[in-house]
Amino acid sequence: MATLFIRNLAVVIIISFFSSLYLSVPSLASSDGFVHCLLQKIPDELVLTQSSSSFTDVLVSSIHNPRFVNNATARPLCIVTPTDASHVQAAVRCGRAEGIHLRARSGGHDYEGLSYRSARDGEVFAVVDLGARLRAVSVSVDDATAWVESGATLGELYYAVAKTSPVLAFPAGVCPTVGVGGHFSGGGISIMSRKYGLSVDNILDAKLVNAHGELVDRAAMGEDHFWAIRGGGGESFGVVVSWKIRLVEVPPTVAVFAIVKTVDEGAADVISRWQHVTPRLPNELSIRVKVRGQRATFQSLYLGPCASLVPIMSSIFPELGMTSADCREMSWLDSVAFIQFMDLTTPVEALLNRTTSLSTYTKAKSDYVRRAIPKDVWKSIFSWFAMNGSDQMLLEPMGGFMDGVPAAATPYPHRAGVLYNIQYITFWFGDDTAAVANRWINDLYAFMEPYVTSNPREAYVNFRDLDIGENAVSNDGVSTFESGKVWGEKYFAGNFERLAAVKAAVDRTDYFRNEQSIPPLPVEIK
The missing domain is CATH 3.30.465.10 (Uridine Diphospho-n-acetylenolpyruvylglucosamine Reductase; domain 3)
Structure with a gap:
């Protein structure tokens, strides 16, 4: 294993990341001063260089997708694990002074891994890992x-x-x-x-x-x-x-249910009906749907008792066939655990488990639906879940409170008139099945195009997807507005230009950036 020691800084660049993984070595001309600056302002134990014994453990501690732990990924020069806001300030000031950009990570769920890796070979950056110690x-x-x-x-x-x-x-x-x-x-x-x-x-x-x-x-x-x-x-x-x-x-006791319908039991018909029912439900009631294989699971949270929920369902959504036997009452915290783990015996303390796994590879995409998808199309959609590489589709209902919030109230624009959000996700284990899984999700996404929003085809930024566009960088190192519009209007619709104007006002030199960060609005557009 090759190492390089830098006098007085105790910085060692480890060429081997895992036994089979390659680490790109950053330019020492740009990194020497940055690490030296950090060690003058932040306790040594909070700055993990690639030579640190815990560097690898901390880096992978909240990575949820092993496809970014490979030889095509540029990894951080170092990881800062702040215990106080002043440490984040020091990292920014040192980075600005020495030309090193920062990426901030909280939980590591970014679907494209942009909070802890760069998709651009040779980029030199550091990670500020908030999840390590700033969790109060x-x-x-x-x-x-x-x-x-x-x-x-x-x-x-x-x-x-x-x-x-x-x-x-x-x-x-x-x-x-x-x-x-x-x-x-x-x-x-x-x-x-x-x-x-x-x-x-x-x-x-x-x-x-x-x-x-x-x-x-x-x-x-x-x-x-x-x-x-x-x-x-x-x-x-x-x-x-x-x-x-x-x-x-929330009430001391809430009601939940999880009802499964197979294709043979009319799952396509029930989902088709669910689209029309959702806007009519009381705001206290939400029913999400998970499609996987040849079955659909309807998961519900109702902020009230079963005695009220059962007649509501019988009146508004009889097609689901929900009865009192399906209903469970519990605390709100217990309901969070139940909806996630689908197991009444899982204790709420499981919600505190931060353990991650590097065995399951994932890819996700997203859509929004404003017009109900026809029943016959749903029958065709289920055929996609009988194919090799298929996994799941999650439908999250909107409406209610969301319909009353103007699209410009926050950058998130997918408000009035949205029936539901779709998340497509595929999982695979190892490189040998990657091509089949990715082909499945890309082909399904293409199939869905006529039935979801258009101009733009809306997407949810928290289900980040580099396939829809990526920033280009100008000669002066600033992300270009035109390249950002390609993906930005899908996430933010009419709010994208205002976001770019804010970016120009608070960070014109584009210090905080990644492959899908907001670019600054050019002066000539203002």
Whole structure:
């Protein structure tokens, strides 16, 4: 194993990452000063160079997709694991001074891995890993708010809130290992969105390190900047260290069910009907659908008792055949665990598990549906789930609260008139099945084009997909606006240009950037 020792800095570039993985070696001319600067301002144990014994463990600790741990990926010069906002400030200031860009990671679920890797060979960058040590959750029952650090997972947030008060909750995603910072940055779809909106609809304040290395809150950053970080995507406007959130009320007991319908039992007919039923449901009731193989699973959360839910379902959605035997009552926190794990015996403490696996490869894509897909098309869709490489499709209902929020209220524009969001995802194990899995998801995505939104074909930034476009970089090292529009209008529709204007105002030199970060709006367009 080849190593290079740099005097007085204790920096060692390890050529071998894992036993079979290649690490690109950054230019020492740009990295010497950066690491030296960090070690002058941050405790040594918080700066992990590639020679550090824990570098590999920390890097892979929240990687959820092993397809980015390979010889085609540019990896960080070092990892900063801050315990305080001042450490993030130091990293930004050192990076600006020495020409090293930063990527911030909270949970590592970014579907394209852009929070911890570069898709561009030879790029020199460092990672600020908020998930390592900045994970505190502080709940105030008196005013139903909480401050949560960006490195906390959704599971940790839910657990802390519910254990403080059984009648308080927060609307965010189902998967408990997702990091708060990345989830909030993209909007935050929730199974309670029909009642309480997105995560970003319930954010009151934030503490952010800007491109100058200053720590600012909502008042100091200004309303345009605050607007942009609530759904404008990660890695564009600074590093959000913590968020102040508005907690929402839930009853002490909620009701859930999970009902499976096979193709032979009319799954296509029931999903077709679900599309028309969803907008008519009470806002307190949400039913999501998972399509996998030749079956559809209808998962529901109702903010009320079974005694109320059963007659609602009998009246509005009899096609599902839900009865009192299907209904379970439990606390809201228990419902989070049930909907994720689909097992009544799994304890809520499982929501705190941050363990990741490097055995399952994934690829995801997304769509939005504004007009119900015809029943016969759903029958054709199920045929795709009998093919080699197939995996699953998740349908998240919108409407309710979401219909009453203007598209420009936050950067997330997919509001009034959206019936549901689609997430397509495929999994595979090892390179030998990668081609089949990727061909399946790409072909299904192409098949769905006539039945989903168009001009633009809308997509959800939290289901990041580099296939829809990637930034080009100009000669002065700034992401170009025209290349950003290609993918940006799919994620943000009419809000993209405003996001680019905010970017130009707060980070014109494009310090915070990745392959799908917001580019600065050119002066001539303003």
